[in-house]
Amino acid sequence: DVKVTQSSRYLVKRTGEKVFLECVQDMDHENMFWYRQDPGLGLRLIYFSYDVKMKEKGDIPEGYSVSREKKERFSLILESASTNQTSMYLCASRQQKGGELFFGEGSRLTVL
């Protein structure tokens, strides 16, 4: 079975801190994604990556950056966390465009 692992289920950070959210997948998928999920807003795409060292902005990239140095790992970085970045962050991967997404369990981030 495909496994997508997010490093932290729950994090509490302070405003202005740098935050790293790590995601690792074990099925050699080329495409990886970061979404955030908020009540009433559904899932919104932050960034995605089609391959190693490639990244593309999604719908809401402001305040975030990403890193994909290895195929299996896709990191989401909050350079200076703000309270409006309190959210559930979901990582996903897929084998090919248009295929099904495999999601991690999510990382619930609270910024105080």
Add this chain to the structure above:
Amino acid sequence: SQQGEEDPQALSIQEGENATMNCSYKTSINNLQWYRQNSGRGLVHLILIRSNEREKHSGRLRVTLDTSKKSSSLLITASRAADTASYFCATGISGGGADGLTFGKGTHLIIQP
């Protein structure tokens, strides 16, 4: 940008009844997918239906797609308490765009024992 919209936003039924959720979308699609999310967890893929298909079954799930109306429905038959979850449709957009997969806001389904 939000493509699919699920309806209703919330649905509560008795165990054993059938649950129907609908999804409407705006632009031409390559495929439409349904996902389930248990509270506080990640999403799990349920079923994918391609734009040239009209109906698809998987166990107690039945999905229909009407591209002329730009809508899809997910039917869960003989519901169980374990079906309590949020259900999302996601559309793969024709032409691809940047990602080609956008999600609706979900239907929250509660199965009363």
